Amino acid sequence: MPSQANRRLWRDITLFDGLRTLPTPMGVIVAGERIERVAPMSELDAATLAGCEPMASGGVMTPGLVDCHTHLVFGGSRADEFEQRLEGVSYEEIARRGGGILSTVTATREASEEALFAAAKPRLQALIDEGATTVEIKSGYGLNVADELKMLRVARRLGEALPVRVVTTLLGAHALPPEFQDDGDGYIRLVCEEMIPAAVAEGLADAVDVFCESIAFSVAQCERVFAAAEAHGLPIKAHAEQLSNLGGSAMAARHGALSADHIEYLDEAGVAALKQAGSVAVLLPGAFHTLRETKLPPIEALRRAGVPMAIATDANPGSSPIFAPTLMLNFACTLFRLTPQEALAGMTAHGARALGLAGQGLGRIEAGAPADLCLWRVETPAALAYAVQPGRLQQRVFNGEVTHG
Numbered sequence: 533m534p535s536q537a538n539r540r541l542w543r544d545i546t547l548f549d550g551l552r553t554l555p556t557p558m559g560v561i562v563a564g565e566r567i568e569r570v571a572p573m574s575e576l577d578a579a580t581l582a583g584c585e586p587m588a589s590g591g592v593m594t595p596g597l598v599d600c601h602t603h604l605v606f607g608g609s610r611a612d613e614f615e616q617r618l619e620g621v622s623y624e625e626i627a628r629r630g631g632g633i634l635s636t637v638t639a640t641r642e643a644s645e646e647a648l649f650a651a652a653k654p655r656l657q658a659l660i661d662e663g664a665t666t667v668e669i670k671s672g673y674g675l676n677v678a679d680e681l682k683m684l685r686v687a688r689r690l691g692e693a694l695p696v697r698v699v700t701t702l703l704g705a706h707a708l709p710p711e712f713q714d715d716g717d718g719y720i721r722l723v724c725e726e727m728i729p730a731a732v733a734e735g736l737a738d739a740v741d742v743f744c745e746s747i748a749f750s751v752a753q754c755e756r757v758f759a760a761a762e763a764h765g766l767p768i769k770a771h772a773e774q775l776s777n778l779g780g781s782a783m784a785a786r787h788g789a790l791s792a793d794h795i796e797y798l799d800e801a802g803v804a805a806l807k808q809a810g811s812v813a814v815l816l817p818g819a820f821h822t823l824r825e826t827k828l829p830p831i832e833a834l835r836r837a838g839v840p841m842a843i844a845t846d847a848n849p850g851s852s853p854i855f856a857p858t859l860m861l862n863f864a865c866t867l868f869r870l871t872p873q874e875a876l877a878g879m880t881a882h883g884a885r886a887l888g889l890a891g892q893g894l895g896r897i898e899a900g901a902p903a904d905l906c907l908w909r910v911e912t913p914a915a916l917a918y919a920v921q922p923g924r925l926q927q928r929v930f931n932g933e934v935t936h937g
């Protein structure tokens with residue numbers, strides 16, 4: 533019989549375990565930082581429950597949400613571009629005029645580490661208050677060694693300051709900075725030969741990302757970045773097939789990418805490549821919505837092939853200024869026609885897999901996994917995706933500690 537102190541029991545709950553909703557009233561026992569037992573209430577006898585502190589009875593429990601794609605460290609605002617886009621100017625056109633990502637680069641370069649931290653903290657807090665327990669944060673608005681490292685340091689500090697697991701991703705190859713105009717290859721050399729090694733030396737990057745698109749970098753340039761990441765033992769991922777089909781996802785998959793993200797324009801060959809590599813398809817309905825895209829990602833082909841689909845906020849100042857994970861569950865269903873169960877798995881088990889964390893049990897409610905849990909005031913797990921209603925988080929547990937409720 534387990535005899536650890538600090539054993540806690542949630543009883544008679546409806547449980548979404550990260551992949552599916554279990555059919556019977558369930559009990560979850562947490563011992564310290566880990567989940568000790570997950571079982572139907574009928575199987576939990578008095579001896580097992582003895583000494584457990586009762587936490588809550590009833591309600592819907594999910595794993596803590598995993599937001600596997602964000603850019604929430606940035607300077608400035610792009611509200612003016614929002615207005616331009618409403619007047620008909622496209623995201624690509626704004627980028628070609630030197631706005632878009634580059635306007636955030638200017639503001640981010642000008643901001644101190646302290647100012648970036650202060651601006652990003654409430655954004656991350658908003659994700660936490662909606663149930664996120666793991667959040668990936670990318671660089672990509674510095675575009676030189678010093679400012680990319682500055683962003684990653686801020687991301688690391690955020691993870692130390694708030695009760696959340698922060699995973700950092702170096703996105704040096706996000707856009708071509710003005711000082712390298714007409715010299716994309718020269719900038720890629722800087723990313724490969726200076727930026728990646730510097731981030732590795734300071735232990736600041738958990739993965740390396742690229743933006744493979746006509747307004748960013750070619751497949752060949754992105755492949756050079758992946759080779760450099762591999763040489764330093766870092767996992768890779770890609771923004772690919774967002775605005776056109778260049779084949780970036782298939783190339784990333786050939787390099788064993790954790791994920792290909794956006795993928796509205798992914799074709800059958802790309803789907804097959806993701807399947808073969810075991811890469812996750814990360815769907816970003818916030819960007820699809822904000823940019824008023826019309827080309828849907830190939831959901832049915834991904835489903836048929838059995839490619840895991842993750843959902844993330846893509847929280848950023850341009851294409852997805854949305855800091856609301858549960859809204860993304862709704863968008864994934866209404867815009868992309870995912871089922872609510874698929875959407876929930878996308879923000880739990882599959883989100884964790886897109887970060888290379890599935891092996892640690894993150895994104896799942898199962899014995900041995902870290903106790904990252906959310907208890908919700910909803911009738912069913914599907915209702916989380918159905919209604920758009922802040923304030924439904926009854927309790928949030930991060931690493932065994934109750935942080936909310």
Ligand SMILES: N=CN[C@@H](CCC(=O)O)C(=O)O
Nearest residue numbers: 633771819846848849850851
């Ligand atoms: N697609 C490229 N990068 C970001 C957008 C960044 C921005 O517009 O500032 C994205 O994931 O949507």
Ligand SMILES: [Zn+2]
Nearest residue numbers: 601603771846
């Ligand atoms: Zn992104």
